[in-house]
Amino acid sequence: MNLVPSNFFIQLVAFAILFWLLSRYAFKPLFGIxxxxxxxxxxxxxxAQNNRSDSERLLEEQKQALQQARKEAHDIxxxxxxTGSKQADEIVQAARNESSRIKEEAVRDIDTEKNKAVAALKAEVSGLSVQIASKIIGKQVDEQSQKQLVDEYLQEVGNKS
Incomplete structure (x- = not known):
């Protein structure tokens, strides 16, 4: 290898010019890009970092919102x-009240019918008693006397029982 100083100097100058041209027209735009x-x-x-932070924050907010929604659903x-238990208790109580009312009404109706039947029986017994007594006695007893006799008879029967 032969090193010629003039070639070396020319190559060095050419390299410096090429470097200057490249740095002015090629490297500046390339470095800018x-x-x-x-x-x-x-x-x-x-x-990306901001988006990740935002997504993590939104995820946490959504988790909290979901937890709040679950709590509200549980509360509801x-x-x-x-409310259902309370309404069921109210319905049962209303049914009990209604059954008591119907029972009391039935007892009153029964007492009324019983009293009517006793009164009808008394009237029938008094009529039969008068007829029997008239046949036995052989004379006709007026209605007032008949009623008085029946009442006395019923009183005697009531006192015996």
Whole structure:
């Protein structure tokens, strides 16, 4: 290898000119594009980090909202159960009251019918008694006397029983 100083000097000057031309016309735009790309990547990374932070925050908010909704649903279910039990108790109590009222009404109706039957029986017995007595005695007893006789007879029967 032969090193010729003039060739070396020419090559060095050519390299310096080439480097100056490249740095002026090629490296500056290339470095500018690379700097823009670096800025773009940096912005995208920052945006990604911000988006991730936002998503984590939104996820936490959604979890809290879901938990709150579950709690509200549970409260609503408990309230419905309580209301249902209360209404069931009210319905049962109303049914008991109604059955008591119907029973009392039936007892009153029975007493009324019993009293009517006793009165009808008394009237029939008095009529039969008068007829029997008239046949036995052989004379006709007037209605007032008949009533008085029946009442006395019923009193005697009532006192004996």
């Amino acid at each position: 690379m700097e823009q790309r670096r800025q773009l990547v940096k912005e995208q990374m920052e945006n 279910i408990e309230q419905a159960r309580t």
